[in-house]
Amino acid sequence: MNWLKRLGGGSLTLYTILFFAFIYAPIAVIVVYSFNSDPVNMMKWSGFTFDWYKQIFGFTNASSEAALYIESTDQLLAAIKNSFIVAAFTTTIATLIGTSTALAIYRYNFFGKRFYRVLMFTPMLMPDIVLGIALLIFFVGIGMPLGIGSIIIGHCTFLISYVFIVVSTRLAGMDRTLENASADLGANEWATFRKVVLPQVMPGVIGGALLAFIISMDDLVITYFISGVGTQTLPLFIFGMLRRGIKPEVNAIAVMMLLFSFTIAAVGLYLRSRKK
Amino acid sequence: MHDKIISLDNATKRFSLPEGGKINALDAIDLEVSRNEFLTLLGPSGCGKTTLLHVISGFVQLDEGQILIDGVDMGETPPHNRPVNTVFQNYALFPHMSVGENVGYALEIAHTPKPERIKRVGEALELVGLGGYADRMPRQLSGGQQQRVALARAIIARPKLLLLDEPLSALDRNLRQSMQIELKNLQAELGISFIFVTHDQEEALTMSNRVAVLNGGVIQQIDTPLNTYNYPANSFVASFVGASNLFEGKASRDGERIHIATEHNEVIEARARKDQHINGGKVTAMLRPEQFSLADGDENRAEIDVTIDQIVFLGSAYELLGKTTGGSEIKAIISAARQSRLAEVERTKTARLSYDPNAVHLIPGTGDVQ
Ligand SMILES: Nc1ncnc2c1ncn2[C@@H]1O[C@H](COP(=O)(O)OP(=O)(O)OP(=O)(O)O)[C@@H](O)[C@H]1O
Ligand SMILES: [Mg+2]
Numbered sequence: 001m002n003w004l005k006r007l008g009g010g011s012l013t014l015y016t017i018l019f020f021a022f023i024y025a026p027i028a029v030i031v032v033y034s035f036n037s038d039p040v041n042m043m044k045w046s047g048f049t050f051d052w053y054k055q056i057f058g059f060t061n062a063s064s065e066a067a068l069y070i071e072s073t074d075q076l077l078a079a080i081k082n083s084f085i086v087a088a089f090t091t092t093i094a095t096l097i098g099t100s101t102a103l104a105i106y107r108y109n110f111f112g113k114r115f116y117r118v119l120m121f122t123p124m125l126m127p128d129i130v131l132g133i134a135l136l137i138f139f140v141g142i143g144m145p146l147g148i149g150s151i152i153i154g155h156c157t158f159l160i161s162y163v164f165i166v167v168s169t170r171l172a173g174m175d176r177t178l179e180n181a182s183a184d185l186g187a188n189e190w191a192t193f194r195k196v197v198l199p200q201v202m203p204g205v206i207g208g209a210l211l212a213f214i215i216s217m218d219d220l221v222i223t224y225f226i227s228g229v230g231t232q233t234l235p236l237f238i239f240g241m242l243r244r245g246i247k248p249e250v251n252a253i254a255v256m257m258l259l260f261s262f263t264i265a266a267v268g269l270y271l272r273s274r275k276k
Numbered sequence: 277m278h279d280k281i282i283s284l285d286n287a288t289k290r291f292s293l294p295e296g297g298k299i300n301a302l303d304a305i306d307l308e309v310s311r312n313e314f315l316t317l318l319g320p321s322g323c324g325k326t327t328l329l330h331v332i333s334g335f336v337q338l339d340e341g342q343i344l345i346d347g348v349d350m351g352e353t354p355p356h357n358r359p360v361n362t363v364f365q366n367y368a369l370f371p372h373m374s375v376g377e378n379v380g381y382a383l384e385i386a387h388t389p390k391p392e393r394i395k396r397v398g399e400a401l402e403l404v405g406l407g408g409y410a411d412r413m414p415r416q417l418s419g420g421q422q423q424r425v426a427l428a429r430a431i432i433a434r435p436k437l438l439l440l441d442e443p444l445s446a447l448d449r450n451l452r453q454s455m456q457i458e459l460k461n462l463q464a465e466l467g468i469s470f471i472f473v474t475h476d477q478e479e480a481l482t483m484s485n486r487v488a489v490l491n492g493g494v495i496q497q498i499d500t501p502l503n504t505y506n507y508p509a510n511s512f513v514a515s516f517v518g519a520s521n522l523f524e525g526k527a528s529r530d531g532e533r534i535h536i537a538t539e540h541n542e543v544i545e546a547r548a549r550k551d552q553h554i555n556g557g558k559v560t561a562m563l564r565p566e567q568f569s570l571a572d573g574d575e576n577r578a579e580i581d582v583t584i585d586q587i588v589f590l591g592s593a594y595e596l597l598g599k600t601t602g603g604s605e606i607k608a609i610i611s612a613a614r615q616s617r618l619a620e621v622e623r624t625k626t627a628r629l630s631y632d633p634n635a636v637h638l639i640p641g642t643g644d645v646q
Contacts, residue, residue: 136620177366180368181357183334184356184362184430186385186433195381200372
């Protein structure tokens with residue numbers, strides 16, 4: 001029976017390797033080809049270069065062959081800046097509203113509470129296209145100019161749900177007698193909230209905020225509808241580049257976005273492990 | 277200063293049930309606890325013990341009745357302003373705080389300066405035998421240690437009244453017994469009143485000044501442990517506190533002698549006590565298992581014939597389980613010293629048991645639990 005066991009173990013290992021290869025191979029390809037010097041055919045390896053990274057940051061000299069292919073660096077930087085502004089505002093607003101809504105629903109009983117909870121879930125389940133069109137019609141309808149403001153509001157509509165759900169899950173696992181214990185030891189409601197409830201939901205709040213930040217940075221479909229003509233975010237910018245043919249800088253940008261996401265996730269994990 | 281630390285008057289609490297209808301978790305409770313008293317609430321699961329504690333600490337509002345703590349009406353006082361602290365049934369330690377922070381919580385809330393806080397936390401932990409544990413997190417402690425942290429946290433602010441909701445239930449027998457003694461000492465040392473909840477009757481009898489037996493939200497009896505055991509007020513108390521043999525029947529009186537004739541045609545003999553007025557009608561006679569012995573012809577003892585179903589060795593004694601000729605169940609405890617007689621009982625499966633009629637406790641009325 002030993003060989004059978006070995007076969008079983010071997011095929012499991014093989015399966016695991018294939019599984020991860022399936023998930024990570026495309027990403028690895030992007031990372032590798034972001035250093036490929038061939039400006040025309042991305043899939044043909046013709047030498048190692050940092051050119052694409054240089055170009056993104058505008059360090060390249062204009063006479064290089066690659067310069068023919070770059071978009072305006074200023075445009076790219078503006079798009080990145082917009083994405084950060086949107087993500088920062090959206091994350092703050094969505095975290096505040098999502099968290100306080102979750103706390104209110106946890107704490108108080110009121111008429112229509114269940115219905116309200118369902119309402120909080122729906123934006124997350126709504127198809128992006130539908131939400132995007134609806135928001136566009138809404139903004140145009142009320143005469144609001146499209147731009148950073150409309151993108152922030154648009155992102156908040158569904159990111160509040162994400163934060164709400166993450167924080168609610170955290171609250172659902174909380175022991176209510178802890179609040180009684182705190183009151184029993186002399187703490188009024190505010191002190192109990194600050195010292196007992198808040199520290200315990202904090203990991204949920206941070207998790208929700210990070211999730212909101214990443215989704216906001218990453219959103220394409222909804223942003224596409226409500227960004228107007230003048231404003232670009234990073235995903236919109238990349239999408240625009242792709243429409244005019246796949247350029248090698250896209251790889252470099254993708255690699256940097258990847259690094260950025262990893263960093264955020266790592267920070268999140270670090271904060272969580274420190275909480276415990 | 278008021279000599280009653282707490283008094284409840286007609287305290288009533290009803291919960292609506294999700295399946296409809298209401299349950300009387302507390303039904304017209306009158307209860308007073310004196311300063312420095314150790315009162316135990318004893319009763320089966322779901323009888324309202326925790327609810328009663330929550331009424332006192334303020335987490336549950338009364339539907340009817342009144343609650344005074346130290347002579348002050350607490351009707352409008354929120355929990356954080358009441359001079360009571362609680363050891364919760366599930367400990368309720370704050371998971372995100374260390375043991376020291378948990379214990380010092382009440383002082384922190386009261387803005388006690390940090391040096392004093394640290395000193396008193398150390399003392400409180402020392403008191404419950406957990407000195408040196410201040411920096412641990414609650415989840416790094418065993419169940420029994422967590423319970424002791426909960427205890428330290430509840431006594432640190434020197435409340436007028438300490439409520440303990442089954443604080444020893446998670447401990448093994450040895451630790452439990454030593455904690456019982458420690459709790460008693462602690463109570464004497466601190467000079468505060470304790471209301472201690474348990475459903476362990478032995479614990480109730482060993483620790484308290486008085487025991488309040490609760491069932492179905494109604495207080496069945498409040499009395500000293502001795503009286504609760506020897507003179508239960510009704511058959512619920514008789515069977516809940518200790519084991520008992522109950523004989524329900526019609527009493528007839530002949531001078532000092534009382535005979536109780538059961539529907540199984542046994543006759544139990546008893547003597548009238550001065551403080552009891554039993555002349556006839558329905559009564560329940562109670563005999564504790566240890567009041568029986570194997571009959572040896574003593575004139576002053578009444579006798580009863582029993583067929584034995586089972587003999588259980590308990591260590592220092594044997595427990596005989598059987599039935600009277602009429603069919604009533606009998607439980608008797610016989611000292612293991614009487615080996616030879618017991619061997620005979622074992623062989624013949626019958627025994628003649630005797631009891632002292634003076635020791636028979638009579639409960640007026642039928643065996644219906646109120
Ligand atoms: N919030 C509530 N809503 C409805 N019913 C309740 C509520 N709290 C308690 N009850 C009911 O009230 C009764 C008394 O409950 P309580 O918790 O006081 O029992 P207990 O004596 O402490 O029991 P245990 O020994 O199991 O802890 C029970 O029948 C319980 O089901
Ligand atoms: Mg209880």
